[in-house]
Amino acid sequence: MWQLLTGTKKMNEACIIHRDIKLQNILVGEGQSVVKICDFGLAMSTDERLPYEPAGTLWYQAPEMLxxxxxxxxxxxxxxxGCVMAELVNNGRPLFQGSHDDGQLCAIFDVLGVPDDSTWPWFSSTPFATEVMPELDMQRNNHLRDLFPETKLSMEGFHLLSGLLTCNPNRRLTAAAALNHPWFAKVDDLKLPKKKEKLESMLPKRHKRRRLRAVYV
Known part of the structure; x- marks a missing residue:
């Protein structure tokens, strides 16, 4: 997780959103000492014009995107x-398994609780909130710890997972903040690859062209 968060932090600093992080898009090196995020086919620059379209694999999409x-x-x-971490701890079983957008939101809120004004003040004003509300049972309790008891995940590990899987994006951990979490306190400096690839070169061509226009026009 430390290396995945480090890679995500680098992408974020370069104003790149991957939009399809999942186990299938993670490469593990020989000896399992190095992991890399791959497949930037859906990646975009935050220089893109609004609105941003939803993208990625349903089970890993954030609530605000849905x-x-x-x-x-x-x-x-x-x-x-956060979904990847939960899946790894849960022996490869994805945490939220909806069959469509509304079903995915229901799966998320069944575990984390339906947001209210205290946990996510602008939740009800999102474009599709009024459509999904009738399908929710409106339970507000967070049951994540029930799925990840201390026998499966330590208190510090659970605190990190909860920070990654916070519905309100304004309260969700950033990759940089997650790297400073106490759960990683015992992580030694890893021997990461020395070769650095320019992140912008990983963007699909359509995004690179738009970014260049934004810079030079």
Whole structure:
């Protein structure tokens, strides 16, 4: 997780949103000492014109994207990493398994609780909130710890997972903040690859052209 968060932090600093972080898009090196995020086919620059379209694999999409927020940001990648972490701890079983957008939101809120004005003040004003509300049972309790008891995940590990899987993006951890979490206190400096690839070169051509126009026009 430390390396995945480090890679996401680098992307965020370069104003890149991956939008499709999932286990299938993570490469593990020989000896399992190095992991890399791959497949930038859906990646975009935050220089793109609004509105941003939803993208990615349903089970890893953040609530604000599912609710139609037109100006979502790099926090959607942090949510995806939370889903990946939960899946790794849960022996490869994805945490939220909806069959469509509304069903995915229901799966999320069944575990984390339906947001209210105290937890997510602008939740009800998102474009699709009024459409999904009738399908929710409106339970407000967070049951995440029930799924990840201390026998499965330590208190510090659970605190990190909860920070990644916070519905309100304004309260969700950033990748940088997550890297400073006490759960990583015992992580030694890893021998990461020395070769650095310019992140912008990973963007699909359509996004690189738009970014160049934004810079030079």
């Amino acid at each position: 609710l139609g927020k037109p100006d979502y940001d790099t926090k959607v990648d942090v949510w995806s990493l």
